[in-house]
Amino acid sequence: MQDKISTKRKVKCAILNIFTYLSAGVICLILLGLTGYILYRGLPHISLEFLTSKPSLIHETVGILPNILNTVYIILITIVITLPIGIGAAIYLNEYAENKRVIRIIELATETLSGIPSIIYGLVGMLIFVQFFSLGTSLLAGSLTLVIMTLPTVIRTTQESLKTVPQGYREGSLALGAGKWYMIRTVVLPSAIDGIVTGCILSVGRIVGESAALLFTAGMANEVLGILDAVKPGNAGSSLTVALYMYAKERGEFEIAFAIAAILLSLTFVINMSAKLTAKILKKKGAN
Amino acid sequence: MRRIKKTANFIEKAMNTIFTSCGFLAVFFVILITGFLLTSGIPAIGKIGIYDFLFGTEWTPTSATASYGILPFILTSVYGTLGAIIIGVPLGLMCAIFISKMANPKIAKTVRASVDLLSGIPSVVYGLVGMIIIVPLVRKAFNLPDGANLFSAIIVLTVMILPSVISVSETAIRAVPKEYEEASLALGATKTETVFKVIVPAAKSGILTSVALGIGRSIGEAMAVMMVSGNVANMPGLFKSVRFLTTAVASEMSYSSGLHREVLFSIALVLFVFILIINLLLNLMVKKDKR
Numbered sequence A: 001m002q003d004k005i006s007t008k009r010k011v012k013c014a015i016l017n018i019f020t021y022l023s024a025g026v027i028c029l030i031l032l033g034l035t036g037y038i039l040y041r042g043l044p045h046i047s048l049e050f051l052t053s054k055p056s057l058i059h060e061t062v063g064i065l066p067n068i069l070n071t072v073y074i075i076l077i078t079i080v081i082t083l084p085i086g087i088g089a090a091i092y093l094n095e096y097a098e099n100k101r102v103i104r105i106i107e108l109a110t111e112t113l114s115g116i117p118s119i120i121y122g123l124v125g126m127l128i129f130v131q132f133f134s135l136g137t138s139l140l141a142g143s144l145t146l147v148i149m150t151l152p153t154v155i156r157t158t159q160e161s162l163k164t165v166p167q168g169y170r171e172g173s174l175a176l177g178a179g180k181w182y183m184i185r186t187v188v189l190p191s192a193i194d195g196i197v198t199g200c201i202l203s204v205g206r207i208v209g210e211s212a213a214l215l216f217t218a219g220m221a222n223e224v225l226g227i228l229d230a231v232k233p234g235n236a237g238s239s240l241t242v243a244l245y246m247y248a249k250e251r252g253e254f255e256i257a258f259a260i261a262a263i264l265l266s267l268t269f270v271i272n273m274s275a276k277l278t279a280k281i282l283k284k285k286g287a288n
Numbered sequence B: 001m002r003r004i005k006k007t008a009n010f011i012e013k014a015m016n017t018i019f020t021s022c023g024f025l026a027v028f029f030v031i032l033i034t035g036f037l038l039t040s041g042i043p044a045i046g047k048i049g050i051y052d053f054l055f056g057t058e059w060t061p062t063s064a065t066a067s068y069g070i071l072p073f074i075l076t077s078v079y080g081t082l083g084a085i086i087i088g089v090p091l092g093l094m095c096a097i098f099i100s101k102m103a104n105p106k107i108a109k110t111v112r113a114s115v116d117l118l119s120g121i122p123s124v125v126y127g128l129v130g131m132i133i134i135v136p137l138v139r140k141a142f143n144l145p146d147g148a149n150l151f152s153a154i155i156v157l158t159v160m161i162l163p164s165v166i167s168v169s170e171t172a173i174r175a176v177p178k179e180y181e182e183a184s185l186a187l188g189a190t191k192t193e194t195v196f197k198v199i200v201p202a203a204k205s206g207i208l209t210s211v212a213l214g215i216g217r218s219i220g221e222a223m224a225v226m227m228v229s230g231n232v233a234n235m236p237g238l239f240k241s242v243r244f245l246t247t248a249v250a251s252e253m254s255y256s257s258g259l260h261r262e263v264l265f266s267i268a269l270v271l272f273v274f275i276l277i278i279n280l281l282l283n284l285m286v287k288k289d290k291r
Helices: A007-045 A048-052 A065-096 A100-115 A118-132 A139-164 A167-175 A180-191 A193-209 A240-250 A254-287 B002-048 B050-055 B071-102 B105-120 B123-141 B150-174 B178-186 B191-202 B204-220 B223-228 B245-252 B258-290
Strands: none
Touching: A007 A254, A007 B071, A007 B105, A007 B123, A007 B150, A007 B191, A048 A065, A065 A100, A065 A139, A065 A180, A065 A193, A065 A240, A065 B002, A100 A139, A100 B002, A100 B258, A118 A139, A118 B002, A118 B204, A118 B245, A118 B258, A139 A193, A139 B002, A167 A180, A180 A193, A180 B002, A193 A240, A193 A254, A240 A254, A240 B123, A240 B223, A254 B105, A254 B123, B002 B050, B002 B258, B050 B071, B050 B258, B071 B105, B071 B150, B071 B191, B071 B204, B071 B245, B071 B258, B105 B150, B123 B150, B123 B223, B150 B204, B150 B223, B178 B191, B191 B204, B204 B245, B204 B258, B223 B245, B245 B258
């Protein structure tokens, strides 16, 4: 049987096979090379002092505490606003909306939002929040810009897990006399928690990695701010990514840039892992 | 009893309104973004003239006789994206085939995990590595005075679009009915022939979707290409320092003023139109796929 396949065909298949294996190898090599190099260049510069001090010429310290705090603030403010809106929108799409055309329009809008590049978000965020609402270049303006940017992610993941909640749950709850909102709050939302948490983690990942949208909205300051200052208009601050960009491109201090890159990389890995883990754990719970 | 019903009714109505407004917020945001971009982008185009703006080859906003032609940026964005697609799509497609059809489950899992990790890495990190490794490498390999050029940008963009190309085409390949594969194998085709001549054509629309996604991602990328492309407003050449639509906006925003600043918004508007066209194509493709 095997003999009937001509040599030409065999060679052709072999070549294609080799290319397939090669390309998979290239992807893995890129990841290994990238992470290996960044950690090799970056890790030696990470120390307790580096993590807990701010850059100061007088004290001759180089630290990224302000940038770490700013990133945390931006994540907190963004998630606190985007999560309720996103979940609300997903609930509307899945539980309330009946007109197919309306659903289609909203979904089209969400898809459009998710396709817009972050540099445009940065520009529009500057126009709307920094100038029009005169919040100034501030963490608040940056966070509000990211709210619009992360909204599609939250809506999509929540909507997907709402779809997996069996229709019988809803009917059972309604048949027992529960109102629609009571039914959603006590039956639908708890069963969809895995999608909500996954959406939340994915958004955090997107926020941690975002730079172009923050450059003109959240600014480049390196001062340590308290959480209360962070939500006041006019208090600018650079996130880790923006700080990396400034150190690498504007000042040429590559060692600091690589140290920040190593931190960002580890954060990305942790976020990626936790997204997978929570999806697994919460799904199992739901099944029981 | 009646009062309870009244409050319950009120809550029901209130929640209905809240959810409805949340739902329409996304539509509102799209209108808001479009509105702001149009109102701040169109005036400058009117002042310069649409032909001079889109097809002018000179970008000298700060000279005495300022000229605002953005053809170099448009062409650079198109060439850069095209380059990334030409290298990235075959590579990504092959990798997707490997994951879904060739590899044993354990290896497939590892490769898929690496792809996921790659997709999460921030673009500035890609930019930094490109700046430190790719740029000097390109300079040495082609014996150039400076390695920050279109070629380096294409390499970085290729790596950045790979994850989305791979994961979307993998999903498309997986969605091909098993019967196709079995029928092809039963007719005597080898496994490789089946994959390339039956499964890939059957998954064509999904693969095209991944290409459109890759185009969208690479045309919108700003920070990484800003760090590796040299950022000079030249007409594009493979080994010339170039400026993309995105980097044109990002690099001059901080110090521009007057008409120069307005033009930057017009550039963003052009970029936005590009993205909308790509999204539209993507939507049409997905729709066709569903049928």
